[in-house]
Amino acid sequence: MSAQQLAGTAPLLEIERLSVRFGETLAVDDVSLAIGRGERVALVGESGSGKTVTALAVLRLLRDAQVTGTIRLDGEDLLAKSERAMRGLRGSDIAMIFQEPMTALNPLYTIGEQIAETIVLHDGVSKKEAYERAVGLLERTGIPEPRRRILNYPHQLSGGQRQRVMIAMALACRPRLLLADEPTTALDVTIRGQIVELLLELQRDEAARGGMSVLLITHDLNLVRRFAQRVAVMEQGKLVETGSVEQIFASPQHPYTQRLIASRPVRNVLPVLPLAPVLLEAKDVVVDFPTKLTGFRGWWHKGHFRAVDTASLSVRQGETLGIVGESGSGKTTLAMAMLGLQRTAAGQVEFQGKPVKSYQGREKLSLRSHLQVVFQDPFSSLSPRQTIERIVGEGLALHRPDLASEERRKRIVATLREVGLDRTALQRYPHEFSGGQRQRIAIARTLVLEPRVIVLDEPTSALDVSIQQQVLRLLTDLQRRYNLGYVFISHDLEVIGAMAHRVAVMQNGAIVEAGDVGKIFDDPTHPYTRKLLKAALAR
Known part of the structure; x- marks a missing residue:
């Protein structure tokens, strides 16, 4: 129970015995949950546990589903309301931040048009006034140059900026209840920290008029610890445990909650042998991509974007080299260049001491079998x-x-x-x-x-914490058994700390710091590395 409920204040949202069935599949099973006014509640659990379905049931956005139970917002039964009445509530009283902003935003309209549409629809103001409010919302959510950005289309913004646009849209009509579905999952560690601070700041701003309640849906337990006041844990459609953040993390009662809390990456790698040979080495690799730039009087001229800037690194037998950095820093481009899959790459890449470019015919085919890659999204x-x-x-x-x-x-x-x-x-x-x-x-x-080197490009970022732990354990066992070399790309520093022997930190295409993972994490010298580590620890 929240402090407000203990004090006798009626909760803003009451869910009682909610069940959702899709045909023969029971997705949500007899769930009861209350959220107080101005309270932050985290709904956690693995994929398929029913978290998002519960939130969509609150908004009445489930099609072809049989929904039973009671959902009350400020005492009014939402399941009894007409669709027209619900359209009036969505966006104004209840708003939602969806997990993937690129698919949630319309690619054919500017972000200004999309935010203004919400304001015009619910508040009935003029388009001019709606646009002014949209500019203010973008500024409030920390997007630079909001008057220019409001004319951009979604694909012209970074992932973090698109997520901020989704937050601006959700807050456009000052909702009483905000449903945030995995709002930071696809973001870099520094951007995640910014989004969390932004949500906390915006909620504090709303305190003067009673506060905005937040239901955060996530499987990121670090985010829960930092953001939420109370936690509800779901497993296979059932609510198995609720309690304060302090109580759940210090003394979880349910076995499933205990497994979730314990599912953190564990370092169990063998040291690299002193005489282990170098398998793969990059020397002064540069990757440029051609671009078109606007010149004098609108003429186009060719330019280039430098994705990787004079990068050098190596991987030894039985070693894991971690490459970290934010999105767009050049991590994957460098790895693809090391695999010989980047046509515009300059510099030298060697496999077992021989330049990759010199491999021909059957020898080149054999090289491909020795250098393999596992991508981020297995589906x-x-x-x-x-x-x-x-x-x-x-x-x-x-x-x-x-x-x-x-x-x-x-x-x-x-x-x-x-x-x-x-x-x-x-x-x-x-x-x-x-x-x-x-x-x-x-x-x-x-x-x-039977490869010698495997590039692992964010292999666990799309997985739940317990499954992530299983995959990391598998990768460690395989490395021990076959003496594999790994190039492990990730923006999750906790995973890198558990898996890597050495780490290279990339920013704007350049390797700004590299060395033993323990030394880099304990005593970073570059300001960017310190910034990444500070953001990770803050989580």
């Missing part, structure tokens, strides 16, 4: 039309055409077993597996070729 990187047997065996068909079909299948089954899956997966498709299982399949696809 989009796996073909939905192919079985797991074909996905994992595709590389074998290309690199080992001498293998008979039965021998190929044996190797696929053995590799799936290495990543914790069995032969029953062979004839199934990616959509039949969970996110963690799909990432295991993506790892198996690279492992089956």
